[in-house]
Amino acid sequence: MARSDTDGKPGVGRARTITDLARLAGVSAGTVSRALAGNSLVNAKTRDRIQELARDHGFQLNRVASNLRRQKTGVIGVVIPLGHDRRQQVSDTFFMTLLGHLADALTEEGYDLMLRRVIPDHDGDWLDRFIGSGMIDGVIVIGQSDQFARIEEVAARYRPMVVWGNREPGQVHCAVGSDNRLGGQLAARRLIEGGATHLAFLGDPEPIEFAARYAGARDAAEAAGVPIDVYPTHLSPDRMAGEITAHIDTIVGRANGIFAATDTLAVAALRELRERGVAVPGRMRLVGFDDLPISAQTMPPLTTVHQDIAAGARGLVDLLLRRIAGEDAASLVMPPALVARDTA
Structure with a gap:
């Protein structure tokens, strides 16, 4: 039996991005963007065809159009720099726990999550290229690794960024983490x-x-x-x-x-x-x-x-959204607590 991914059409994969829609429609991504935004520069027949295709693939047209008009993506970037331990994996239990809480908190706020794991030694501009990609509205960095100075440099000129990590006296970047x-x-x-x-x-x-x-x-x-x-x-x-x-x-x-x-x-x-x-x-x-x-x-x-990882994830999202909105948002330092069980 032929595989059907969407709308009963065999072999057609569900489009996840505007680029996917453009490929399926046989037009440029720019044409798709203009059509979803209702731009009259796209002829009515093409506009209707693209919007119908978007509906078939589960795009929420009102939200897409609103984001395009406001030049917002509706996506938050989450990046894990691993300069200190380049073979560590995202499947690490701590990362997976924090990412789960972040995904929940971002979804509740109407945002999608784009995840990247980077090795700074291989990509010195890892943070600049991510925030300059045009694909995200803000970024959450999980861990300062050995990249404190780089994060500080970017934070001095880019406000919609919050970092999971330690709070150092006088630091520029906004951080959430335990004492x-x-x-x-x-x-x-x-x-x-x-x-x-x-x-x-x-x-x-x-x-x-x-x-x-x-x-x-x-x-x-x-x-x-x-x-x-x-x-x-x-x-x-x-x-x-x-x-x-x-x-x-x-x-x-x-x-x-x-x-x-x-x-x-x-x-x-x-x-x-x-x-x-x-x-x-x-x-x-x-x-x-x-x-x-x-x-x-x-x-x-x-x-x-x-350390309250769930509260930390909510803090990361809250502070980031405030910074995206242009508000000042100071770092959040959470008090740790000893959990006495049986090994000590």
Whole structure:
């Protein structure tokens, strides 16, 4: 049986963009734009044919025409720069959790989402080209990675942009995120109060958010007179497992408390400890960061630092829409909270 994607027409794929409609109609994208906007420069027969085709493919003509008249796309760009860990994947549990909440919040506001993952080393103009493409009304950047200076430069001349990340004193760009330094303090204090006398930080201490989490843990460790060591670990799947295996070899004979920069790292460390027969929290205490859904499902359930990802996504969208409307919108710093479960 022939495949029918739309309107009972075999083999015809559903048009998703004006370019798709132009291809199906055999005209230019500009002609489609003018026809959907009701422009009299397009003859009536062609205009009617294009509008009928648009209806067949599920385009909301009133909204499309309104956007074209206002030179708005109805699309928000979401970009994930991975300069610090170029093999990390968008399928990372944190990214997928935040993206799900962002998609919900943007849909409620009548916007579509365009996602890009970029490797800044390969594309120095990654942000400029995205915002200058004419395809988006504003942009949300997920993570500052090692691109803080680039984001600052663009923010000085482009207002409709909000960034998920850490808030630094005096920064130009508008950011939404947790107080990562305070979160690191909460994690280390929990480990120390539980009896840890030597801490290990598992994660990459270079990206701004992770650096702040480590700085907070170091603050608490120094205040208690407890040593803390750093074990740099990537989040890319092809590197993480091997690095954690190697780190645990050293950590088990040296420390008795692990603060993992993310729940993803904490879950991987917990798995490695269990395979070695290291009792958690008896021999080793463990705290993660994020409070992702998986953290409550591990055995034993993971003690972690909660950051409200759903509220953060709503904050990103709210601040971005305000900036698109020309309003001033300051950064939003959310307070973290320790979620005490069974690993510490």
